[in-house]
Amino acid sequence: MTVRFSDCTYRYKRRNRPVLDHFTYQIPEGVTILLGPNGAGKSTTLKLATSVLTPQSGRVTYEGVGSGERAYRRHVSWMPQHITAAPGLTCREQVAYTGWLKGMNRTDAWTRAREALALVNMAENADKKATRLSGGQLRRLGVAAALVHDCRVLLLDEPTAGMDPTQRRVFRDVIAAAAATKGIRVLMSTHDVADLAEDADHVTVLADGRIRYDGGTTGFLSQAPDGTPTGRLAEAAYTHFVHSV
Numbered sequence: 069m070t071v072r073f074s075d076c077t078y079r080y081k082r083r084n085r086p087v088l089d090h091f092t093y094q095i096p097e098g099v100t101i102l103l104g105p106n107g108a109g110k111s112t113t114l115k116l117a118t119s120v121l122t123p124q125s126g127r128v129t130y131e132g133v134g135s136g137e138r139a140y141r142r143h144v145s146w147m148p149q150h151i152t153a154a155p156g157l158t159c160r161e162q163v164a165y166t167g168w169l170k171g172m173n174r175t176d177a178w179t180r181a182r183e184a185l186a187l188v189n190m191a192e193n194a195d196k197k198a199t200r201l202s203g204g205q206l207r208r209l210g211v212a213a214a215l216v217h218d219c220r221v222l223l224l225d226e227p228t229a230g231m232d233p234t235q236r237r238v239f240r241d242v243i244a245a246a247a248a249t250k251g252i253r254v255l256m257s258t259h260d261v262a263d264l265a266e267d268a269d270h271v272t273v274l275a276d277g278r279i280r281y282d283g284g285t286t287g288f289l290s291q292a293p294d295g296t297p298t299g300r301l302a303e304a305a306y307t308h309f310v311h312s313v
């Protein structure tokens with residue numbers, strides 16, 4: 069049960085070339101990182117999957133439900149790039165409020181907000197004002213808000229941008245644990261090739277709107293040239309797929 073792109077073409081207004089041209093893809097199981105150079109089409113792909121954009125031709129579906137339908141958004145959730153702390157609300161209130169906006173009743177939203185915060189290691193901050201969180205904590209609050217209802221697919225567009233290495237590690241551990249606990253699929257774009265590829269289950273590399281690699285992390289790393297130092301395998305494999313095809 070996943071999000072599928074079937075023969076999708078998307079072109080921005082006033083651009084001759086489509087960003088995605090007859091693009092077919094499905095979000096794999098577990099945690100997938102979406103890599104690609106600037107302008108490759110990662111954000112466009114994620115925006116189509118979130119239903120913010122609609123393809124001019126082709127379809128984006130979850131189990132046959134089109135991305136424009138209300139039911140689609142029950143299964144597919146996303147974290148915005150910029151999380152805003154709601155003034156005056158505690159973390160639990162902010163997450164519960166999101167649940168309520170998504171159609172949950174107040175009691176369920178309140179209970180599930182506590183569970184979602186625990187899932188992202190924020191239980192101890194439940195009663196803290198959201199405006200007092202650090203940047204890394206605020207993104208985890210964003211993940212809790214995205215997970216407050218029972219979604220099956222979670223989309224994240226460069227969620228670790230601007231984080232320091234420690235925050236990045238905490239964040240991706242949280243995502244991996246949440247994905248495993250809830251059995252959801254996660255698609256996460258990133259430029260942090262070096263330290264993320266080794267943690268993901270799956271890697272998709274996009275360049276010029278085309279998929280250059282879509283497979284397991286081990287297969288991805290194995291494409292690094294012989295003799296590449298261990299710490300640089302992901303970067304070397306990425307360079308191979310982006311520049312040699």
Ligand SMILES: Nc1ncnc2c1ncn2[C@@H]1O[C@H](COP(=O)(O)OP(=O)(O)OP(=O)(O)O)[C@@H](O)[C@H]1O
Nearest residue numbers: 080081083087104105106107108109110111112113
């Ligand atoms: N609103 C828009 N209007 C016109 N062109 C756009 C718009 N948004 C993106 N583009 C163009 O579409 C192409 C793909 O952009 P997209 O943001 O999907 O790439 P990306 O892989 O996410 O890039 P980055 O890594 O820089 O965020 C780029 O050439 C970009 O300039």
